[in-house]
Amino acid sequence: MSWRIDVAVHTPAHAALGDLLSYASDRALAPGTLVRVPLGRREVLGVVWRSALDEGEVHAAPPAPDASAMTLKPVGIALDGLAPLGEAWRDLVMFTARYYQRSLGEIALAALPPQLRDLTNVQLSRRLKRQAPPAQAPADHTPQAMQAPQALPVALTQEQSEALARIEAGSGTFLLFGSTGSGKTEVYLRAVATLLERQPDAQALVMVPEINLTPQLETRFKARFDARFGNGSVVSLHSGMTHPQRLASWLAAHSGAARIVLGTRMAVFASMPGLQLIVVDEEHDPSYKQQEGARYSARDLAVWRGQRENARVLLGSATPSLESWHQSRPAAGTDSGGRYQRLAMPSRVGAGALPTVRTVDMNLQPGKTVISGVLLDAIGQRVARGEQSMVFLNRRGYAPVLACGDCGWKSECPHCSAYRVFHKIDRTLRCHHCGFAERVPRACPACGNLDIAPVGRGTERLEEHLGELFADVKRPDGTPVRIARIDADSTRAQGALESQLAAVHAGEVDVLVGTQMIAKGHDFRRITLVAAINPDGALFSSDFRAPERLFSLLMQSAGRAGRDAAYLAAQGTTAEMWLQTHHGQHPLFAALRRHDYTSFAEPELEDRRAAGMPPFAFQALLRADARTQEAAQAFLTAASAAADVLEGADRVTRYPAVPLAIQRVANVERAQMLLESPSRAALQRLLAAWQPLLHALRREPEGKGVIRWLIDVDPHSI
Template identity: 80%
Template sequence: MPPAMAWRLDIAVQTPAHAALGDLLSYASPAPLVPGTLVRVPLGRREVLGVVWNEPSPLDDAEPDMALKPVGAALDALAPLGDAWRDLVAFAARYYQRSIGEIALAALPPQLRDLSGTQLARRLKRKTTTGPVAETAEAAHPVALSAEQTAALARIEAEAGTFLLVGSTGSGKTEVYLRCVADLLAGDAGAQALVMVPEINLTPQLEARFKARFGDDAVVSLHSGMTNPQRLASWLAAHSGAARIVLGTRMAVFASMPGLKLVVVDEEHDPSYKQQEGARYSARDLAVWRGQREGAKVILGSATPSLESWHQSRPAEGEDPGGRYVRLAMPSRIGAGELPTVRLVDMNLQPPKTVLSGALLDAIGQRIARGEQSMVFLNRRGYAPVLACADCGWKSECPHCSAYRVFHKIDRTLRCHHCGFTERVPRACPSCGNPDIAPVGRGTERLEEHLAELFAAVTRPDGSAVRIARIDADSTKKQGALESQLAAVHSGEVDVLVGTQMIAKGHDFRRITLVAAVNPDGALFSSDFRAPERLFSLLMQSAGRAGRDAAYLAAQGATAEMWIQTHHAQHPLFSALRKHDYTAFARQQLEERAAAGMPPFAFQALLRADARTQEAAQAFLNAASTAADALAGAERVVRYPAVPLAIQRVANVERAQMLIESPSRAALQRLLAQWQPLLHALRRTPEGKGVIRWLVDVDPHSI
């Protein structure tokens, strides 16, 4: 070891999954580098990007371990990542049971890993410096606020902490966000705001509104739909403070923002905020933690908040001290707009195999005749969920998954939505040769075709043919497809819009006066206790697309309606939905969960194992449960027997899971932390043979 190498640095690097190498690796450096500095370091045969994590310590010549590898180049053109950012990463790694390096490196733009110090310095020269936000024409003539918006803004201004803004669809939550950001930036020249949305397709819409208000230079986006150079440019602008406002999806919660003073999480209930691959973090929960750590205000907004957030915002009552969040209510729509009337169609009273009831078709026809738009929501893409042979019972099962391949008529394929395996539709039954194989069930493609047939003879007010459009993951694959389809809806070219949940939330369609949900019953009796909550949110959000423009409704002489076709019209979920009564629904759900000891009254984690056989996966999980018996505090944590996942085989990999539950979050976290080394060791025993991977999912969203 040369004498110049005088410092030991603890560095976070992205170590291989389940390598059990520990959180930080030590390297030798000739100079003490500041924590947060990005460096290149050798790892195996590669050179990788790392983050200096702790204060450097001098290397003692007498230390027996002098074989530390030397640090490579430091990317010192970039300002070090701050203490608050490193605290956020460390908390996320600890809470979600992952390594610090995995979280830290995943949070950085991928292109940073490939740039040299010189290339990075050139990139940084292109960035503008931070300055006052220019007032745009829209900012100079802001819209008038309602009394509810004014009251919410006053409380956000006067109080600190986390706010739950419960605003019905169309109540003007976005305007509240815009005003909060404007007040912040006007009062503090170095302040930054983070605004999060659940899905990429909502980002351009919100980005346009923020740029119209604050100008192009003040706003950057961060989401996975961007190219690597775009992500790097946005990240550098946020890190330097040049970008005053960062808009993004869940990944944006890890953006390096030294001046962060405000975090907005729009549609905070949305399951998309929970990462489902790798480190399974909840961006909403991390946003709240980050706000507390950095002294930033946090606004969680939704018409149908998650039951966890609703419970955390409960007012104090008797001996209950109440929740940690401040609840703000905006129940009224802007202007004279009213929430749509909810109509239930009891499908038990309809002829067998009815897809759309006569009354619903008549209502859509009336809308078309008046030049209004309707939206038909079905949360299942493709033409039909399965192709089947009536003679021998063959069905279009996926050979690699325990699921059916979906029939897509447009390109005549059978496609597995789990592993992606795709084949052309066979000319005859592969089992018995019967040429008469038929689709069973309905997806958005088939519904679109069905509606086109039903309204083929109907004309629009100008005499032209009715136009049916479909928006789902299949119709929006090509770049720019979603934007052009949404533009067609906004311009009035589309009469009936068919789609999945992609169209159910966030969009501000001004001419839609009728929304219909075709087949929502599946979630009512799901084994997942969160399914009713998700269904209620989705239907409320869908209803919120109707009648958003009160002036348009008045001019048309129309009323906004939400039609729901169901076989369970008496279900309490629909009773609450008819009254737009989220409070009643939440009360009933929370009472059930309290009685059953489920979140938010208990805390959960899943231990998952993927293996070549189901027996191997379950044997690993059951052995892990037995090993946990010896851990301190194990008696405070319930471990249920291992079971297969609902879709137990995907891409020829068998999947099993074990639910772990405790009334104490601290007890659950202590057990999980102690369990990690046992799980790593178990992989190397006979019980671990055949196991491909295992993972811990803390606060799982679906079980």
């Protein structure tokens, strides 16, 4: 008997091949089974899926009525040694594909570890028999300064106890609104511990926004749980791991051997049959939104997955996203309130006070001042007392532009509509968009002038400038001031980030300079002063989310100061946050000075309600990449006209096509069109019905020159 098997394979949405491909098998295969199947000239990994024709059941293929009937290709091999992927996991993948307008196989295969695609049954059997190694270095190999003494639970504050009691008594999604240093991580640890003790087969997923936050979190979780549940009970999943590490962690989670999975946004797709709790730390962070390929929001999928699997979802942040804040609003009058339960923890652990926020009016400073005299004096006082300071500038490199003062030449990228950044450390001009780099010219390429100079400042130049300013300042032991820089350039080498963070924790750094990599999530115990050098750029951005991101980043930065109340008391000092700004009276800074997220969020929500913007409306972007800007915009304009005939098109506003802010990257012109609707369902129906028209449009004259198109649902940047 021959069976027809419908399989999800990796076919990108723009390929228009459909979600499922049919194959023949000599035996029935359960949905969720991993198989190898022929696709063109290759053999690829696929997932046996439910067929739309057989209501989810694998069924026997009827004999062909005549020779002209289509002959199905046979399935290669099935990875029988691996338990089929569960129905809940397949539902998550299907929802993601439908909601974010991608193909089913593209989501399903991207969610699996890459090495799984190449294993035979024999190799897989060996992997399953082998003891799964830890995904990261064992705890005793972690730098001493990064090992927090967390093996024994600490005493809970009243706010932590109340939050845990409400989590234990309730269900659904919770927003843990806790100030920086209020002990949100301890709440996560206790919630996970309670779950695992109560249910022997339960699993928990803990997500962080960035890879650099996983080492310290993994150290704390391993110290707390390894002794109780075994060395393999905590595993990590993120893109910084090797393929064998990712496979070992995924197999441990899929089999249930791993009780806790720590990871970045990709971990939301981990196969966890016993999932009962999902924690999304720093839920406001834009890093949870994927910006390549399938542009999903891991935070939103975590909430959906919790609802599907009846698992509690705990969203934690000191500066929640306005969407989550709105969804956790209490009931008032005719408003029944949001879908989330809000848990407030406004106090810092150990009676520590939030840092005092001071602003420096740069309008009163001499021209071209980088760091004001009062801020330099404040940092110098901290150095003299043996304390640490952090200087935050969200721009890496030495200078954003290299320019000629005679002819006006600037270091433009020949392949992008952007400038190449000057990196002094290796004397290169490097484009941060396409990666094109070349040596700094000895003279101006346009006029031959030898006097070409950097314009503006990045972290590399700021580090150098601070070194010059503090050249004569001594530490308490008489040694020179030690300045370190942490950004994407300084941490490029394997293990560089871990060693640099360890140096900061050990007190080997006096002044830490960095980008947003150091501004959130890190538990620096000796930093007592944080300074933001140039935060004004986002105040007047055309992106309506820019103020929200700026407030969050600054408040998170402030939270790195004064996290250890005992250390502050011993030093006889207080924590401070310094802001150098030309707009000190801006309402955003006024709310920041009071550490009052509510006074920032509520007016911002009212402005969005009046303007009909998220979370009171729903958006999507249709983007087109083409060889010319005219071709990209022509495709988008034709697509908008084609949508006129679709049912419900009148409920979705389609704005004119415009170039992106950086319209050319790697010699590809980019344009976009914004779609907006007060109804999520209406927007989704239009997008689903639009897909066939967009595929057909690629074959029309309007589609000539278009390289690719994509749909971005719930975009984070417009």
